[in-house]
Amino acid sequence: MKDTGYDYSIVRGFAYSALLWLIVGLLIGLWIAFEMFNPSLNITPWLSFGRLRVVHTNGLGVGFGMSGIFATAYYMLQRLTRTPLPFPKLAKAHLYVFNLAIAAAAVSLMAGMNTTKEYAELEWPLDIGVVIMWVMFAINVFAILVKRQEKQMYISLWYLVAMTVTVAVLYIVNNLAIPVSLTKSYSLYAGANDANVEWWYGHNIVGFIFTVPVLAMFYYFLPKATGLPIYSHRLSIVSFWSLIFAYLWTGAHHLMLTPLPEWIQTVAIAFSIFLIAPSWGSVVNGYYTLQGNWDQMRSNYLTKFFIIGITFYGLQTLQGPLQGLRTLNAFFHYTDWVVGHVHMGTMGWVTMIISASFYYMIPKISGRDLYSIKLANIHFWLILIGQLTWTITMWIGGIQQGAMWKATNPDGSLMYNFLDGLTSLYPYYRMRFGAGIVYFIGILIFAWNVLQTARKQPETAEA
């Protein structure tokens, strides 16, 4: 292997960060899941649901998701360009700035510094920190691409470039605000405009963090783990361009039946339906890659993760556009159905793919085999069962709540008051908490397995 000169300490550093924030984020998730059926855990303002929910979403979305992306991106960039990282010190600084920013974000959100724009809750000084952090990453991305030894850029690199560019645009535009103090600012936009900007951001930040770079991992690590080339290069080209084109039109399906102008909503519905095609382009590409080698689902533990992961991506990208249809949206929006939808994507697709990528990558950079394939299999089944129980519970709860909100008596009056709808969900909330525990145990096994694999490495990078 021509490994000489590749910087893997940065990969290891971000991988450890990912594990740390994954465990922290899930613990907070369990805490707030408990608060949903027993408010006595709202012990102090810092631990109240309203503040902790955003620590959960930011901690996992940004803390875990982004560090998983950075870890795999620094690995894939070096391997796919056959070039060592141009600025390893900058990358090291990136690692420290990132973890400091996440820690500061968690503390500031618990202290109530919250702009309330979903997935963009950080106040302006931290926003500036995030932008600096992103530039530090982007410099290495573009420098390595310019210096690369491999002429053609592989599919995964396209997705990483698209992420680098788009996240910058989204983050800056949506977070424009006028400060009134160090810890408080007001959005530059008002009312319906602000909503439109926010959900253009909210939808696409999910797209360009939970889809685009995760597809980069999928396209790189699936062939690596299975030893099979991607089925169709042409299909991946068509899928890539149509995905990044169509994604940006669809944010307003989060604002169905609100005072946002109706044409923006309708355009969003149309593009959401269109988006099924490129999403399934990747799903089909993954399935066909396995053509004739489906026995790997039994013989290769990594294949399971990738194929079940992409299956959840496929389900996610069917469910999403359907929820965007006006009639279905009228029923499902604001219920727990949507909460179930999001968690199928994050707990099913994103975490499965990041887990499998780590299982492939960490042994490679540590120069030894995975600590335990048996534990990896247990991890797989626990997170699969945990996630399915979690999401199916929320879908049932969502249908029930939607139906109760809509139910009327023969005389046209409402059949249930609001509290009836809420309290009928408590059994589901308890079940969800249990499913979360199962999932969490699976993740602890994952973390243990990765740490044991990397343990004896002399230059351990601490996160």
Added chain:
Amino acid sequence: MGIYSKPVVFAVVSALVILIGTVVTVFVPMFLPSTQPVSAFVKPYTAIEQEGRDIYMREGCNNCHTQTVRPLRTEVLRFGEYSKAEEFAWDRPFLWGSRRTGPDLNRVGGKYPDSWHYKHMQSPQSMFALSNMPPYGWLAANRLDTSISFKKTSTLGYGYTEEQVKQQIAEYKAKVTAPEYDSRETRDLVTPAGLRGELTEMDAIVAYMQKLGRDVKSMEARQ
């Protein structure tokens, strides 16, 4: 194809591709009248209401409460008249929310007396035993910080002079501390003795609750 071996060109083309939908559905609408209609009936928040709104944001109330009533029959029955774009002309940021663990609040203003809110904020479970809302009684133990209220309202373009802001604060303080205030008894019950003569964060969030949807209701009453 050449583009896959030219990273900078590739990045520029990607940026253009993602900007098409962005420009059409986000940037252009910013300048259309349909996303920013105004109504003479919809008044900006007073300094106190704005402070209450900021506390609402600080506590992340938007994680459980929406502020937009959809034009659906059962929803209008449950919450009131559906929401119109002009109602939100002063809202920076918007607080429409995305999940209804608790009920929509866009029409809550005037629905209950202040005393209801004081009591409910202090202990939601005392009024609805099975409610899962966190208790917010501690807001009454925090003196309201109005030191940058004027800076806030002027940044938000509400058009108040510094004198008007001071007057709004003084008037609201006089209102809730007056012996004849209709919710005086409950307010005193939830407010620590030392702060009964002051404005607290609880007072501000109650003022904000009572503002929500009030302009629309008074417009309807006039018609």
